Amino acid sequence: MGAGIAQLAARSGANTFLFDPIPEALQRGAEKVREGFEKEADRGRLSADEAAAGAGRLQTVDELAAFAACELVIEAVPERLELKHELYRQLSEIVSEKCVLASNTSSLLVTAIAAAASKPERVVGMHFFNPAPVMRLLEVIAGEQSSEQALALAHATGEAMGKTVIRAKDGPGFLVNRCNRPFGLEALRLLQERIADIETIDRIVRMEGGFRMGPFELMDLVGIDTGLEISKSFYEQSFGEPRWRPSPITARYVAAGRYGRKTGRGYYDYSSDPYRPPDPDPDPDPPARADAKMQPALDGVLGRILCQVINECAFALGEGVGSAQDIDTGMVLGLNYPRGPLAWADEIGLDQVLSALDGLWEKYREERYRGAPELRRLVHTGRLGRHTGAGFFEYSD
Ligand SMILES: NC(=O)c1ccc[n+]([C@@H]2O[C@H](COP(=O)([O-])OP(=O)(O)OC[C@H]3O[C@@H](n4cnc5c(N)ncnc54)[C@H](O)[C@@H]3O)[C@@H](O)[C@H]2O)c1
Numbered sequence: 001m002g003a004g005i006a007q008l009a010a011r012s013g014a015n016t017f018l019f020d021p022i023p024e025a026l027q028r029g030a031e032k033v034r035e036g037f038e039k040e041a042d043r044g045r046l047s048a049d050e051a052a053a054g055a056g057r058l059q060t061v062d063e064l065a066a067f068a069a070c071e072l073v074i075e076a077v078p079e080r081l082e083l084k085h086e087l088y089r090q091l092s093e094i095v096s097e098k099c100v101l102a103s104n105t106s107s108l109l110v111t112a113i114a115a116a117a118s119k120p121e122r123v124v125g126m127h128f129f130n131p132a133p134v135m136r137l138l139e140v141i142a143g144e145q146s147s148e149q150a151l152a153l154a155h156a157t158g159e160a161m162g163k164t165v166i167r168a169k170d171g172p173g174f175l176v177n178r179c180n181r182p183f184g185l186e187a188l189r190l191l192q193e194r195i196a197d198i199e200t201i202d203r204i205v206r207m208e209g210g211f212r213m214g215p216f217e218l219m220d221l222v223g224i225d226t227g228l229e230i231s232k233s234f235y236e237q238s239f240g241e242p243r244w245r246p247s248p249i250t251a252r253y254v255a256a257g258r259y260g261r262k263t264g265r266g267y268y269d270y271s272s273d274p275y276r277p278p279d280p281d282p283d284p285d286p287p288a289r290a291d292a293k294m295q296p297a298l299d300g301v302l303g304r305i306l307c308q309v310i311n312e313c314a315f316a317l318g319e320g321v322g323s324a325q326d327i328d329t330g331m332v333l334g335l336n337y338p339r340g341p342l343a344w345a346d347e348i349g350l351d352q353v354l355s356a357l358d359g360l361w362e363k364y365r366e367e368r369y370r371g372a373p374e375l376r377r378l379v380h381t382g383r384l385g386r387h388t389g390a391g392f393f394e395y396s397d
Pocket residue numbers: 001002019020021022025075076077078079083087104105106107127128129130
């Protein structure tokens with residue numbers, strides 16, 4: 001991630017220093033940046049001169065002291081709090097008063113990282129998506145003590161790098177990864193109850209929902225072991241939120257060493273190519289298909305996953321984790337959702353979504369299916385979605 005971020009910084013015109021305590025890793029990173037610029041020139045995104053100038057703005061350094069004159073330091077060291085703490089302690093003694101320290105952490109609390117800095121208000125989150133030079137989204141995260149100046153600098157830097165920047169409040173998974181939690185967890189629940197098998201769930205989510213990958217394919221790609229660790233950290237950081245309880249199925253797969261693509265076997269067996277049958281030909285009637293995607297049956301498979309995603313987005317909105325527009329932008333640009341879940345809910349009808357959730361709550365009597373207060377508030381005030389002129393968003397047409 002560090003090399004990708006350095007490439008973006010140098011490309012935006014900033015004099016960029018790259019540091020890694022392992023000399024081979026530092027050289028590999030610098031090489032990756034050079035290759036990245038060459039690729040951009042080959043694809044015509046930059047002229048040869050621009051690519052050479054970009055690469056020329058990157059300098060590798062072999063000690064942190066080289067950061068003394070920097071206005072912004074972006075950290076992408078491994079995801080261990082004690083390692084980050086040590087680095088923020090060292091940096092606090094090196095950089096100037098005004099320098100902003102940004103972490104690319106994906107699962108630690110920015111507030112917890114900032115605790116080691118001499119001025120926690122200068123610490124913010126800059127969460128890039130992988131691969132950083134390609135993905136269009138940047139999530140800027142406000143820790144409890146982050147100053148507005150530090151956040152503004154991170155935001156402006158992201159825009160100078162060509163990113164669409166969304167703002168999020170600190171908390172488990174920030175905005176995008178938090179709102180996406182039910183995509184995997186609800187699919188696992190459907191599997192646990194034997195409502196459908198893995199291939200069927202994935203196929204319906206792809207074919208009916210318009211997602212590029214089904215939840216099980218995605219979990220295999222991320223790594224089931226990594227996913228379980230993330231689930232545990234959500235559950236711990238929230239002191240046991242039932243919506244985020246890890247699935248016992250993932251724990252069994254991890255115990256069996258079936259971590260996903262990286263071990264050749266997870267929910268799918270990757271020793272055969274292709275690992276799943278191809279999808280049937282798309283429906284030849286495009287408008288009907290588009291309608292079907294827009295209005296999935298809420299009691300079907302896809303509907304249950306979608307309602308839970310919408311519900312999580314509504315919780316995040318109600319808790320002030322991000323704006324409705326930032327939630328939808330984040331899900332589309334960060335995770336390739338076919339459309340923003342909140343705009344999708346406005347098309348379906350918020351009363352329909354809430355009634356599907358209440359139906360699940362009636363059936364299971366589990367807190368994980370409680371409707372978000374923000375969703376209930378909108379329904380009670382008659383903001384039922386596009387057909388009433390307002391829902392999560394306002395409509396003038
Ligand atoms: N990989 C992803 O998809 C992804 C996406 C978003 C965010 N992140 C976050 O980015 C960070 C890095 O992830 P990664 O996948 O690039 O990890 P990585 O292990 O591939 O790279 C980390 C690099 O940091 C170096 N390092 C170790 N100690 C250091 C120190 N004290 N100072 C400077 N460099 C040091 C290591 O030598 C290594 O080269 C983590 O916080 C992770 O959560 C990763």
